[in-house]
Amino acid sequence: MKSTPADSFRLMLQIRRFEERVLELFPRGLFYGTTHTYIGQEANAVGVLHWLEESDIVVSNHRCHGHFLAYGGSMHGLASELMGRTTGICAGRGGSQHIQWRNFYANGILGGTVPLAVGMALAVKKQSQGSVVFSFMGDGTLGEGVVYESLNMASLWELPVFFVLENNRYAQSTPIKLHLAGEIAKRFEAFGIRTMHIDSTDVDLIRNTSEELITSVRKAAGPRALIIDTYRFAPHSKGDDVRDLEEIEQFRRKDPLQLQAAKLNPTTVEELETEVMEQVEQAFSTAQQDPVADAGAVTAAMDETA
Amino acid sequence: MTGILQALNDGLRHSLEASAAVYLLGEDILDPYGGAFKVVKGLSSDYPDRVITTPVSEAGIVGVSVGMALRGLRPVAEIMFGDFLMLAADQLMNHAAKFRWMSNDQVRVPIVVRTPMGGYRGYGPTHSQTLEKHVLGTAGLRVLAANTLVNPGTVLSRAILEDDDPVLFVEHKLLYPQMMFSAGSEFESHQLRGRYPWSILRIAGAPRADITLATYGYMAEIGREVMVRLAYEREIFVEMVVPTQLSPFRLDPLMESAGRTGRVLVLEEGTLNLGWGAELAARLLETLDQDIQFRRVAARNMPVAAAAKLEQHVLPQEDDIFSAALTLMKP
Numbered sequence: 001m002k003s004t005p006a007d008s009f010r011l012m013l014q015i016r017r018f019e020e021r022v023l024e025l026f027p028r029g030l031f032y033g034t035t036h037t038y039i040g041q042e043a044n045a046v047g048v049l050h051w052l053e054e055s056d057i058v059v060s061n062h063r064c065h066g067h068f069l070a071y072g073g074s075m076h077g078l079a080s081e082l083m084g085r086t087t088g089i090c091a092g093r094g095g096s097q098h099i100q101w102r103n104f105y106a107n108g109i110l111g112g113t114v115p116l117a118v119g120m121a122l123a124v125k126k127q128s129q130g131s132v133v134f135s136f137m138g139d140g141t142l143g144e145g146v147v148y149e150s151l152n153m154a155s156l157w158e159l160p161v162f163f164v165l166e167n168n169r170y171a172q173s174t175p176i177k178l179h180l181a182g183e184i185a186k187r188f189e190a191f192g193i194r195t196m197h198i199d200s201t202d203v204d205l206i207r208n209t210s211e212e213l214i215t216s217v218r219k220a221a222g223p224r225a226l227i228i229d230t231y232r233f234a235p236h237s238k239g240d241d242v243r244d245l246e247e248i249e250q251f252r253r254k255d256p257l258q259l260q261a262a263k264l265n266p267t268t269v270e271e272l273e274t275e276v277m278e279q280v281e282q283a284f285s286t287a288q289q290d291p292v293a294d295a296g297a298v299t300a301a302m303d304e305t306a
Numbered sequence: 307m308t309g310i311l312q313a314l315n316d317g318l319r320h321s322l323e324a325s326a327a328v329y330l331l332g333e334d335i336l337d338p339y340g341g342a343f344k345v346v347k348g349l350s351s352d353y354p355d356r357v358i359t360t361p362v363s364e365a366g367i368v369g370v371s372v373g374m375a376l377r378g379l380r381p382v383a384e385i386m387f388g389d390f391l392m393l394a395a396d397q398l399m400n401h402a403a404k405f406r407w408m409s410n411d412q413v414r415v416p417i418v419v420r421t422p423m424g425g426y427r428g429y430g431p432t433h434s435q436t437l438e439k440h441v442l443g444t445a446g447l448r449v450l451a452a453n454t455l456v457n458p459g460t461v462l463s464r465a466i467l468e469d470d471d472p473v474l475f476v477e478h479k480l481l482y483p484q485m486m487f488s489a490g491s492e493f494e495s496h497q498l499r500g501r502y503p504w505s506i507l508r509i510a511g512a513p514r515a516d517i518t519l520a521t522y523g524y525m526a527e528i529g530r531e532v533m534v535r536l537a538y539e540r541e542i543f544v545e546m547v548v549p550t551q552l553s554p555f556r557l558d559p560l561m562e563s564a565g566r567t568g569r570v571l572v573l574e575e576g577t578l579n580l581g582w583g584a585e586l587a588a589r590l591l592e593t594l595d596q597d598i599q600f601r602r603v604a605a606r607n608m609p610v611a612a613a614a615k616l617e618q619h620v621l622p623q624e625d626d627i628f629s630a631a632l633t634l635m636k637p
Binding site for chain 2: 121123
């Protein structure tokens, strides 16, 4: 699996432009419900999932669009899902934070997905499948107790799960200094999980740092964790941002896209911008013409008569 | 005659034998201990790779099971006491019950969560509860209750091997030492076919029943005692209708019986307020085109006390059911 700096840039750009379009279209009433964007954090998913193999599994959370697109998911499928179309990945049943496609699973309950990832890793191990389960969480997730039950079992049973903790320094609106005690890495290390902690928005650095950790998970050495200090430029959800504008500006100077663009020829960057904008345009315009999911497509939650 | 504990153990053993996808997870489930109530005894010795003892982490156990199920296995999670089930509520409600539907049926979650509910053992407020009513009605989650009228081991292995949806399998601490019911000369028993059968019990040779007694799980044992007393002491004849599946809620056999007797008595061990019996009354009212006399017997709306006399005061007793039946018969 070889990806060039331009490939990483393209993927990050796809996530960025896709989500910018989502935030732009929301006030125009094209979506129903809510969304949580990944803008600013793109380098994490793109860097880490560079090492994804066909049979690997990704377990994501409410902020899943970036993970999904980096996993290889389709922009059109996601746009349709957000617009409640029958062509959506889950035909409009799940919406923004409940995405299921191939080996990609997302659920909007913080922490609740972490034991799922551990259970999947247990299934992988018991069936000698050699896959890696990527479990994404954020700093806010660390407030949920079930996370620690899960870390304990993952380590105790030496399961092939790779925990990726994206520390964007906020749990919704609450800054980390008001919601987290001690050091994040120690929470993983307390369970005997080898952990690395980086403060970077450089996709190449994130990719290179995660390689060795993921390789050891794949070699059945047990779980590993990577903590990435990051930042989201957009609100938690749509308009709910009370953060200091200066602080946001300061982090914008470390925009992962700008960092990566600086490594590329300006013509390449321009070409990629055009290519990606067309893809995003295409995804949303197709989705908008797709049939709206209606009651006719709704089936029972289970077989009631069994 | 098979005991219930043995039947459940047989059902688990049969499931482990029948499919390599079946795993058991739970606290203290390895031999020689074999689980707090010994339901899984012997299984870890015979299936050491597939019987996994866990930390004291109910949410984790159920969550891990959901993850395993999403990846093609058929895990069975034991929650040591039903009272601890709510520690795993998020996993049941937001994960197990949701994944199939919210993925547009792309995935299934074939897990079974087994747990003993119930009191009458003096275990006090947090180890004696009947909490399944809080789970009933959750779309996407099936709730079954073991009883002695239908072999619970068979029901359990069907849930494990044949059901692709998540199942909460409610046992009762007092069921474990019971024997499987045998009608003998005293009762007539009918089972309505299906994966999770209904049972209908009558006094042998009785005239047309006066009362429909609707109940489930261990309460059917108490109900049966009262049926005999009412028949012999008062010549009041009761037809007891016992579903194995509580949720999704199905009404047919109950409605049919209620239509014949015109009197329905509900017996449940959970607290009276907002319970199974209330749903049943609502359904009968909506469905039946005739007047129905209706009474409920359930636990008082208070915690289950530890001291014997106090516990007795809180939980439904034979005499309560007997009196409620007499009240129903008043013209």
